[in-house]
Every structure is written in C-alpha cells, then in structure tokens.
Amino acid sequence: DAKTTQPPSMDCAEGRAANLPCNHSTISGNEYVYWYRQIHSQGPQYIIHGLKNNETNEMASLIITEDRKSSTLILPHATLRDTAVYYCILMGSGGSNYKLTFGKGTLLTVNP
Amino acid sequence: NAGVTQTPKFRILKIGQSMTLQCAQDMNHNYMYWYRQDPGMGLKLIYYSVGAGITDKGEVPNGYNVSRSTTEDFPLRLELAAPSQTSVYFCASSYSQGAGATEAFFGQGTRLTVV
Numbered sequence: 001d002a003k004t005t006q007p008p009s010m011d012c013a014e015g016r017a018a019n020l021p022c023n024h025s026t027i028s029g030n031e032y033v034y035w036y037r038q039i040h041s042q043g044p045q046y047i048i049h050g051l052k053n054n055e056t057n058e059m060a061s062l063i064i065t066e067d068r069k070s071s072t073l074i075l076p077h078a079t080l081r082d083t084a085v086y087y088c089i090l091m092g093s094g095g096s097n098y099k100l101t102f103g104k105g106t107l108l109t110v111n112p
Numbered sequence: 113n114a115g116v117t118q119t120p121k122f123r124i125l126k127i128g129q130s131m132t133l134q135c136a137q138d139m140n141h142n143y144m145y146w147y148r149q150d151p152g153m154g155l156k157l158i159y160y161s162v163g164a165g166i167t168d169k170g171e172v173p174n175g176y177n178v179s180r181s182t183t184e185d186f187p188l189r190l191e192l193a194a195p196s197q198t199s200v201y202f203c204a205s206s207y208s209q210g211a212g213a214t215e216a217f218f219g220q221g222t223r224l225t226v227v
Contacts, residue, residue: 036216038155041200041221042220042221043202043204043218043219043220043221044155044202044204044216044218045218046215046216046217049215085154087154099145099157099160099168099170100143100145100157100160100204100206100216101157101170101171102147102154102155102156102157103154104154105154
C-alpha cells in the first residue's frame with residue numbers, strides 16, 4: 001500500500017522555484033514527512049524532514065498543511081544539478097517504523 | 113569521517129556462486145538498511161536492522177541473508193546467485209532515539225551482475 005502519492009514527473013525552468021507536491025492523507029500523528037532525492041546512479045540524499053511545522057534549511061523548504069494530509073517541497077532557485085528523482089516518505093517513531101521505504105517518487109527535470 | 117562505506121564497488125558473479133556485500137558506518141548509527149535498485153526502477157528494501165543483534169525483513173528479502181554483530185557493520189549475503197539478483201545495492205544508516213530519525217546516509221553502491 002502506497003502511503004504517499006506523488007506525480008511521476010515535473011518540469012521546472014532553471015532559476016525558478018520548483019514546487020513538488022506529496023499527498024499523505026492517511027498519515028498518523030507520530031509520522032514525520034521526509035524528503036530524499038536521487039541523482040542518477042548515486043545513493044539517495046537527504047533533503048529535509050518535518051512533523052507539522054514548516055521547515056527550511058540550506059537546500060529547501062518543506063510546507064506541511066495544517067491537517068498534515070499533504071506537503072510541498074520547495075527548491076527556491078532550481079539549477080540543472082537539481083534534476084533528480086524526489087521521494088516523499090513517511091516515518092514513524094521507533095522500531096520498524098523507521099524502515100525507510102521508498103515509493104516511486106517524482107522525476108524533476110530542470111530545463112535551461 | 114568516512115560515512116557509509118560499501119565494498120566492493122563492482123562485482124560479476126556466476127549463477128550459483130555466493131558472495132557477501134560489505135557495509136560499514138563510522139557514525140555510531142543504530143539503524144542500518146540494505147536496498148536494491150534495478151535499472152530504471154525505485155529502491156526496494158531488502159533487510160534492515162534497528163541495532164546490533166536485531167534484523168528484520170524488508171520488501172524483497174528472498175535470496176539474501178544479513179547479520180548485525182556490531183553497530184558498525186551490516187553485511188549482506190547472497191547465496192546461490194541468480195540473474196534476477198543483478199542490481200545496484202545500496203547500504204544506508206541513520207540514528208534514532210525514538211522521536212524522529214536523523215537523515216539517512218547512503219553508501220556509493222555496489223553494482224552486481226550475475227551471469
């Protein structure tokens with residue numbers, strides 16, 4: 001059962017903001033929203049995570065709706081190097097809830 | 113700080129042979145994971161461990177075995193290799209004390225071909 005739903009692909013112009021949506025309508029109260037990305041042939045790379053508040057770091061911003069049923073990852077100024085598959089993942093607290101399972105993700109293509 | 117180290121980077125196996133993929137982390141992480149990624153596909157979880165001496169199956173455990181005798185090491189054993197096990201294998205680690213987990217760090221991958 002897929003716990004998150006993401007569009008299979010998106011395009012973005014270089015220098016513009018990339019907004020990647022994720023639906024997680026069955027999220028539990030103790031589940032965090034994590035975002036990872038995988039650039040071709042490399043191991044996945046952590047981007048950001050949050051529980052219910054919006055989060056920002058040097059790579060991206062994470063906006064989580066008040067009901068926590070969806071979230072958006074924002075890359076403020078996309079570059080060609082941001083072309084990758086982006087994964088939205090839910091992880092709970094402790095034990096098997098941390099088994100970090102990847103779905104199909106969104107292929108973001110940044111165009112010059 | 114080496115992070116997560118996988119060896120070997122590349123390997124060709126003949127059908128029926130066995131091998132162990134090594135994974136070591138030096139970050140004192142309690143969680144470790146093994147994934148496989150077939151060409152053009154997503155990552156599938158093979159096995160994971162929440163600490164030394166504790167392992168559990170992921171989505172695709174058949175044909176593989178793991179052990180976690182130390183915090184640092186999490187080897188993946190392939191017995192009787194089959195062409196269907198041709199894939200890129202990634203090891204990862206993370207840390208959790210109960211509420212949320214740190215970012216997971218991934219190794220550079222092992223590219224395995226079974227012929």
